[in-house]
Amino acid sequence: MLLSLANILFNGVAYGMLLFLIAVGLSVTMGLMGFANLAHGAFAMLGGYVTATLMAKAGWPFFATLPAAFVLVALASLVLERALYRRLYRAGELDQVLLTIGVVFMAVAGATFVWGPSQAPIRVPAYLTGTVAIGPFDWGVYRLFLIAMGALVTLALIVGLERTRFGAMIRAAVDNPRMATGLGINVDRVFSITFMLGSGLAGLGGALGVNLIGLDPSFPIKYLVYFLIVVAVGGLGSIKGSLIAAIVLGVCDVAGKYYLPDTGAFIIYVIMVSLLLWRPLGLFGRR
Amino acid sequence: MTMTATTDRTLPDPADRRAAAHAFIAGQARWRWPEAVFWLVAAASLVIFPHSLVLAAQVLIAGLFALSLDLILGLGGIVSLGHAAFFGLGAYTAGLLAAHGWNEPLTGLVAAGLVAGLVGFATSFIVVRLKGIALLMVTMGVALLLHEVAQKAHAITGGDDGLQGISMAPILGLFSFDLYGRTAFIYTLAVVFACFLVARRLYNSPFGLALKGMRENGRRVPAIGGSIRRHSALIYTIAAVMAGIAGGLLAQTTEFVSVEVLGFQRSAEVLIMLVLGGAGLLYGGFVGAAVFLVARQILSGIDQTYWFFWLGLMLVLVVLFARNGLLGGAKALLARWRRA
Incomplete structure (x- = not known):
């Protein structure tokens, strides 16, 4: 009982x-630019395919592909932002939703065309597989690795936003874009770079996720709801909120599948809807 | 004295003002010849496309579903990512009734509309309190919830395999459904036209005018005494009923329901159809549904994945270059041509 509980918690936190x-x-x-980007999962998918392809076709080691996934996805997102998203920053969310659903559909078709409809194979290095025994429990090495990566990224984000000059510029641009412009901050450029960073992180996450949740062309649609729940429940623009929402969601999902396999994702949706009724801006939303 | 004189001149007495308002609304509600042409062409499908009546009925049903979305989006300004919830509820209500022996079509449809309307009424109180991302998420969440329930209740709904054993009795005890879909088409056309008349009446009523005002300026309507939340809740419920009827029609005419009727894809598709045709124009949903379904018939015949690509491209182009959809674009062109 205790064993399975610990196991569920561990798997849930990793997820x-x-x-x-x-x-x-x-x-x-989304918090910064108020842009409802439903195509975010497509960036994660691209990151996953970059890693899978570089490993399988070019023989790159797993760790070398991770920065590549980050950089390539960030660049791809810059192209998309310049070509499409930029035009709709001031438009209503309906237009943004439709445009990004269009991008998702094209990404799904494109991925099917290039990589085929089946699961992308990936083989992570041997030292990341298997389990290690610490105390009374066995821990999955890859999940430990994921948790460490997540902690690392959280730390980097918090330090980056709170302690660096660029972080201060981002916060200024979010709080009051007009004032920030008045102070000589190029808000447009700050937004572009932030967008690239966000997409790049998605690419990194996608690359790391192949081994855990798999990768096929329907990825952006299959996990869209999960990403949106994290964002909406955590509160737009809040890193702390996203982290808490993601971990709660991960644990609920794993626990739900283990204890109540018949209800499926039902519980998650109920929790989401009731949370949003209670706090429409999410747990840590400010605006 | 001069004061009263000026007020008298700028504000005629209430009876006159009411008459002027009635005249304005009546002018808006007048039937125009393109509308007559539209419905005549729809009816003439019976003769023009006798071999594609199944597709024609699908277009009408999808058009009715899109019209119900138009009531809340085009008129009420509520963006919903989960409108399939009501379509699916209607489809399952009609389907389950028929599968369990209640196979009289018209009462089945009424039940479909009622069930969807009840759920719409219950959720309308939630919906009117939210906006932005939270609204998108909650509408989507409600639909996903129902989808999940239908999926898990495999014993009742048949899940992905679909609900088996639907067979419909003749309509009014006179017209039985035939193999070529002639009865189904005529039945669909009649129901869709009746629903359209209701929507059109709403659209051109003082209530519709209040909703338009709400969409254009959400602050001014309460200032002149309108209640935004009550209006929104009412139109949301009406739209739910109409979506339920559309779902019921699908279940009855195809004699099949699967969980796909509640899926996210259906919610997204109806939004696409409406925006493709043009939101807020009454006929946009029908035009969009026709273009969408015919394009799908042709393109997915070539390859299923390519269809997704073209669908995505179509959306991007519409959003970037034709915000008011095909119908809105055509109207603008026509207006320019007339002026020139």
Whole structure:
């Protein structure tokens, strides 16, 4: 009993960390620019395919592909932002939703065309597989690795936003874009770079996730709801909120599948709807 | 004295003002010839496309579903990502009734509309309190919830395999459904037209005018005495009833229901159809549904994945270049041509 409880918690936290890695970029960009980007999962998918392809076709080691996934996805998102998203910053959310659903559909079709409809194979290095015994429990090495990565990224984000000059510029641009412009901050550029960082993180998360949740062209649609729940429940633009929401979601999902396999995702949706009724701006939403 | 004189001149007496308002609304509500052409063409499908009546009925049903979304989006300004909830409820109500022996079509449809309307009424109180991302998430969440329930209640709904054993009795005890879909088409056309008349009447009523005002300026309507939340809740419920009827029609005419009727894809597709045709224009949903379904018929015949690509591209282009959809674009062109 205790064993399974610990196991569920551990697996849930690892899964939550993965969701956090992918969704935190969405939270930041949605909170920053007020842009309802439903295509965020497509960036994560691209990151996953970059890693899978580099490993399988070019023989790159797993760790070398991770920065590549981050950089390539960030660049791809810059192109998309310049070409499409930029035009709709001031438009209503309906237009944004429709445009990004369009991007999702094209990404799904494109991924099917290039990589085929089946699961992308990936083989992580041997030292990341298996389990280690610490105390009375066995811990999955890859899940430990995911949790460590999540903690690392959280730390980097918090330090980056709270302690650096660029972080201060981002916070200024979010709080009051007009005032920030008046102070000589190029708000447009700050937004672009933030968007790239957020997408890059999604790419990294996607790359890390292949081994845990798999990867096929329907990825952006299958996990869209999960990313949106993290963002909406955590509160737009709140890193702390996203982290807590992602971990709670991860644990609930794993626990629900274990204890109540018949209800499926039902509980998660009920929790989401009631949370949003209680706090429409999310747990840590400010605006 | 001069004061009263000026007020008298700028504000005629209440009876006159009421008459002027009635005249304005009546002018808006007048039937125009393109509308007559539209419905005549729809009816003439019976002769023009006798081999594609199944597709034609699908277009009408999807058009009715899109019209119900138009009531809340185009008129009420509420963006919903989960409108399939009501479509699916209607479809399952009609389907389950028929599968368990109650196979009289018209009462089945009424039941479908009622069940969807009840759930719409219950959720309307939630919906009117939210906006932005939370609204998107909650509408989507409600639909996902129902989808999950239908999926898990495999014993009742048949889940992904679909509900088996629906067979409909003849309509009014006279017209039985035939293999070529002639009865189904005529039945669908009649129901859709009746619902359209209701929607059109709403659209051109003082209530519709209040909703339009709400959409254009959410602050001014309460200032002149309108209640935004009550209006929104009412139109949301009406739209739910109409979506339920559309779902019921689908279940009855195809004699099949599967969980897909509640899926996110259906919610997204109806939004796409409406925006493709043009939101807030009454006929946008029908135009969008026709273009969408015919395009799908042709393109997915070539390859299923390519269809997704073209669908995505179509959306991006509409959002970037034709915000008012095909119908809105055509109207703008026509207006420019007339002026020139």
